Amino acid sequence: MSTSDEVAEVHSSMVKPGERILDMTAGLGIDSLHFAMKGCNVTSIELDENAAEVLRNNLSSYKNVQVIHGDSVEWLKESRQHFDTIFIDPARRDSSGRHFLFSQCSPDISKSLPDMIAHCDRILVKASPMIDLKSAIRELGIDGCNVIVIGNSRECKEVVLDIRKDISDKPGIECITIGRKSYSRCNTDPDTCNNYRIPITGNILMQPFPAVMKGTGGNVDGYDKLHPFTHLYVADNLDVSFPGQQYIIKDVLPFNKENIRKFKNAYPKINVVARNFPLTAPELAKKLKVQEGGDTMVFGATVYDGSRVLVITGGPIS
Structure with missing residues (x-):
């Protein structure tokens, strides 16, 4: 190539x-x-x-x-x-x-x-x-x-x-x-045992860069993770040393029928990402009945207690 x-x-x-x-x-x-x-x-x-x-x-x-x-x-x-x-x-x-x-x-x-x-x-x-x-x-x-x-x-x-x-x-x-x-x-080090936490409004959501996802399987040392198999991280403040994109969390919604029904009215145009989620990103967009695009993001993700959430953020800030 x-x-x-x-x-x-x-x-x-x-x-x-x-x-x-x-x-x-x-x-x-x-x-x-x-x-x-x-x-x-x-x-x-x-x-x-x-x-x-x-x-x-x-x-x-x-x-x-x-x-x-x-x-x-x-x-x-x-x-x-x-x-x-x-x-x-x-x-x-x-x-x-x-x-x-x-x-x-x-x-x-x-x-x-x-x-x-x-x-x-x-x-x-x-x-x-x-x-x-x-x-x-x-x-x-x-x-x-x-x-x-x-x-x-x-x-x-x-x-x-x-x-x-x-x-x-x-x-x-x-x-x-x-x-x-x-x-x-x-590359012989064992995967890090991260701390886990559920993201809340005002936190920073962190997504490793694609090269980091490939090289480490999404495992980044020293950061709080949403779930062992959800390669998204959360912090209280922006961290310039994190090897990935960072987003300010605007809202965190349980993935349930009520929030699915209301979602299109609140966010008719939004970029959709799925991480360790039962639906792919296109399937999630179809489920939420949204048009992809704009400056807002929604991450469908599984958190450490096994529940599924929709994390709404602004666009990447780093």
Whole structure:
């Protein structure tokens, strides 16, 4: 999948100036470009001849980039070069559809990983945001790796597996929301046992960013949660360190027939979210007979005593 400039900038932040980088799936070169701009010495390999020619033209002004047309897996087998970092973005789509297993992608790094490890100190593997992390690590046959989850305030963009020959510390998960402070934890740590509380009017409702939801399963240390499986948090005041969106709670209503009947008159146009709720967001909107949109939010959620509530908030304030 092609990379945006802002995501490629995150990739380049993972390496140091002067590193020798091999980009095994260069495409049109957005990642190679950002590595080159960082001051790395980049070898970019592209299988498609036309794309390789475009790549060569795109990067012609950078003397620290070598562009090669060919099969990067076969090239690496014949190479005696050693790289600080190999970056690879296996193609996840073909004529049969979208794939999530590495063995179904091209190239198949589940087969070529030993060769790659023999030629570098570190491998950065760009993977689908839908990937199952435990299954992916098991498929690659590695003991563990650092995981970087990249997203914005609306969606998780991708997962990067950071595979190193020697991980001196415990493998960790870093959740990067572009333009925000990242959130990190050790990926072998047990899930935190949070305190639980029912939100009330005037509280701050907190929703983790998509990258945090992907990387940690929605578990954020040190905050009061609505329910063990409701990944929403509540606080008395705005907390700038929380890795997610925050909303001022305007009202909290029990999810019952009376409030369902009255809801449309009070909030004819509202954005609907469902978290650990028996209805999906579209189903809840239909049940409440509301039109989605505007600056107000309603979160259908289960709280720690098992009851269901409708939490009405303003739009995000952070």
